[in-house]
Amino acid sequence: NAGVTQTPKFQVLKTGQSMTLQCAQDMNHEYMSWYRQDPGMGLRLIHYSVGAGITDQGEVPNGYNVSRSTTEDFPLRLLSAAPSQTSVYFCASNPNLAGGLYNEQFFGPGTRLTVL
Amino acid sequence: RKEVEQDPGPFNVPEGATVAFNCTYSNSASQSFFWYRQDCRKEPKLLMSVYSSGNEDGRFTAQLNRASQYISLLIRDSKLSDSATYLCVVWGGSQGNLIFGKGTKLSVKP
Numbered sequence: 001n002a003g004v005t006q007t008p009k010f011q012v013l014k015t016g017q018s019m020t021l022q023c024a025q026d027m028n029h030e031y032m033s034w035y036r037q038d039p040g041m042g043l044r045l046i047h048y049s050v051g052a053g054i055t056d057q058g059e060v061p062n063g064y065n066v067s068r069s070t071t072e073d074f075p076l077r078l079l080s081a082a083p084s085q086t087s088v089y090f091c092a093s094n095p096n097l098a099g100g101l102y103n104e105q106f107f108g109p110g111t112r113l114t115v116l
Numbered sequence: 117r118k119e120v121e122q123d124p125g126p127f128n129v130p131e132g133a134t135v136a137f138n139c140t141y142s143n144s145a146s147q148s149f150f151w152y153r154q155d156c157r158k159e160p161k162l163l164m165s166v167y168s169s170g171n172e173d174g175r176f177t178a179q180l181n182r183a184s185q186y187i188s189l190l191i192r193d194s195k196l197s198d199s200a201t202y203l204c205v206v207w208g209g210s211q212g213n214l215i216f217g218k219g220t221k222l223s224v225k226p
Contacts, residue, residue: 033213042218043160043203058213090159105214107159 001026006091006108013081013115021076021111023091029106031094032074033058034066036087037110043090049074081115088112119143119215122204126221133194137220139187139204146208149180151189154201154219163189163202194224 007022025032033048035058045058049068063085065077074093078085091108122139129135141149149166164171166178166187177190187204204217 035216040218043216045213048213104162107161109159110157 003027004091004093004106004108006089006111008111009109010112011114013078013113015082015115017078017081019078019081021078021089021091021113023074023076023108024072025074025091025093025106026072027093027095027106028071029093029095030071032068033092033105034064034074034076035090035092036060036085037090038087046076046089078113083115086113086115120204120206120217122202122217122220124220125201126223128223128225129194130225131194131196133224134190134192135194135222136191137189137202137204137222139189139217141185141187141204141206141215143206143208143215144182144185146185146206148207149178149187150205150207150214151176151178151187152203152205152216154203156200160203160216191222194222196224196226198222199224 004025030051034046035043037043044060046060046064047058047066049055052068052071055066055068068074089111092105094105119142127135151163152160153163154160164173164178166180170179175192179188201219201221203219206215
């Protein structure tokens with residue numbers, strides 16, 4: 001199993017550009033999520049999905065869109081990049097979120113994004 | 117109050133030392149607790165879950181005090197390879213997702 005994969009690893013954008021960060025998992029996990037990590041801020045949840053066709057907002061959703069057309073893929077789209085979106089982005093998945101039990105969350109290797 | 121708060125770091129300790137990390141959480145309805153480890157410029161990885169009765173995994177011991185809403189991680193006989201940032205993580209937050217602390221950086225020196 002490849003686990004959780006993310007592309008690209010690094011990206012530089014100009015203000016106003018749009019792009020999509022790709023995320024895929026091959027573990028048949030229902031739950032997937034996107035975080036951003038900034039120095040001194042910790043990991044903050046952007047969007048999450050509890051299954052194909054279902055997405056919801058996290059703590060910091062503004063400026064980002066997501067879709068979940070398949071169990072495997074959960075892309076994150078930056079609509080109009082801003083310097084404040086310079087960050088490290090992690091995609092994660094876990095088997096399920098049900099009944100109070102929470103299984104191990106698996107993270108992708110991250111995408112380092114710089115917006116000029 | 118932040119949902120999950122951790123000791124400010126960094127912790128600089130010599131090899132062989134015992135080091136303890138503390139964490140408090142604000143949501144008394146939280147149900148699951150974890151410690152994750154994050155190496156520099158890498159993704160977080162699960163170190164251990166924290167059970168109500170406390171649990172141990174080799175040199176690592178985790179404790180949970182629900183009454184005080186407090187979680188701890190004890191590392192005995194520190195190794196150079198233990199150098200990393202340790203994240204306290206709680207499930208059962210207001211959005212029903214994992215809530216991460218900001219992390220505490222540990223540097224183990226020879």
